[in-house]
Amino acid sequence: ENVLKLNDEVAQQNRHQLREAGVTCINLIGSPGSGKTALLERTLEMLGSDLAVGVLAGDMATTRDANRLAAFTPHVVQINVGKSCHLDANQVRQGMNSLDLTALDLLIIENVGNLICPVGFDLGQDVKVGMFSATEGDDKPAKHPYLVLEAGLLLLNKIDLLPHVPFDVTRFREDVGSIREGIPLIELSAVTGDGLDVWCTWLRRLCNERP
Amino acid sequence: ENVLKLNDEVAQQNRHQLREAGVTCINLIGSPGSGKTALLERTLEMLGSDLAVGVLAGDMATTRDANRLAAFTPHVVQINVGKSCHLDANQVRQGMNSLDLTALDLLIIENVGNLICPVGFDLGQDVKVGMFSATEGDDKPAKHPYLVLEAGLLLLNKIDLLPHVPFDVTRFREDVGSIREGIPLIELSAVTGDGLDVWCTWLRRLCNERP
Numbered sequence A, B: 001e002n003v004l005k006l007n008d009e010v011a012q013q014n015r016h017q018l019r020e021a022g023v024t025c026i027n028l029i030g031s032p033g034s035g036k037t038a039l040l041e042r043t044l045e046m047l048g049s050d051l052a053v054g055v056l057a058g059d060m061a062t063t064r065d066a067n068r069l070a071a072f073t074p075h076v077v078q079i080n081v082g083k084s085c086h087l088d089a090n091q092v093r094q095g096m097n098s099l100d101l102t103a104l105d106l107l108i109i110e111n112v113g114n115l116i117c118p119v120g121f122d123l124g125q126d127v128k129v130g131m132f133s134a135t136e137g138d139d140k141p142a143k144h145p146y147l148v149l150e151a152g153l154l155l156l157n158k159i160d161l162l163p164h165v166p167f168d169v170t171r172f173r174e175d176v177g178s179i180r181e182g183i184p185l186i187e188l189s190a191v192t193g194d195g196l197d198v199w200c201t202w203l204r205r206l207c208n209e210r211p
Ligand SMILES: Nc1nc2c(ncn2[C@@H]2O[C@H](COP(=O)(O)OP(=O)(O)OP(=O)(O)O)[C@@H](O)[C@H]2O)c(=O)[nH]1
Pocket: A030, A031, A032, A033, A034, A035, A036, A037, A038, A039, A065, A112, A113, A114, A157, A158, A159, A160, A161, A188, A189, A190, A191, A192, B135, B136, B137, B138, B143, B165, B166, B167
């Protein structure tokens, strides 16, 4: 439909601009409170010296996420989408204009908290990363197959809470595999730091492959 | 826009049909994994003898929620919305057709796991109920003001996990109050049963007021 076609044209322009500037870009998609910002706080800490990382944070309202991330990097911009349910390529283009792309190796877009609508909107990223969390229940991949199909990487956050919640990790992994065999899955905790090294290695490799 | 106008016409027909049948209806809106189904499992158990309760469960894919609820009542129907992000009035009308409304006092619609898109779509309900959970972080009301403004009742689920998560209940309540002073808020746990009596009382009252 027309809105999507227009979006994809702008997304392609974003993609071109990012590649011209040598910036790798990921689009992080997950439920409200799955721990996207917490993960990015840890990521900025860990990668800070190796890679120059910028963040574009999308939310309906508030600048709380950008405020949290600003403690770790000056390269942060908040987009408020208002009564919308996903970032679009035009908003990302505007966000990119207020960042110094020449100073960055990696741009992480933290999409609006929503497992569904962001999946269908190209922003110009290299990879969509889908994030689940252990407190949401183990059936979320089965209920959100389009995200599993679209993502280049899946994350399971909050694994530190597994002892406290009825989450069947085996079933979760099987459901992921039956939708998309072989898709990379990293199990981690933004609070304890478990799995963050694997995540950072993945990010570094992506930047080296697509500088 | 046209889609919304068509939806609202069907929603009004649903509303009329429900009132003709003497069925009170709520539209339960919350993030993926906030505990909607778990709450309804407990609710069906507790209300089972006083009120005849039916559930219409919406998900992109799977019948897992309907399967869970079928253990507690025969009055359950699952709607799979596919690549959509919210139930619409037409889908609810179809769901209502496969329920025996004459046998029901209360119909609970469990909307697709999504804090945003369902807010704008009238389904024919008497009240929209917004559900947050303690594992999502205390900033969700501030980030989702339209849900707070649209809801007739707000729930905070998973309060049993408060000792394990950095959730500031005072800040949460203040944010709710500054968006909408005096909106009812029930803090509960679908796992321990805390607060469920208050929730069931609210439901009973609603059914008595709008039989
Ligand atoms: N136990 C535990 N809690 C976590 C973890 N990651 C995040 N949290 C908590 O989860 C809540 C939400 O974290 P956020 O980082 O705000 O989540 P988010 O996905 O950015 O939320 P939105 O941007 O609003 O969609 C906070 O209370 C965090 O402390 C984790 O790995 N383990």
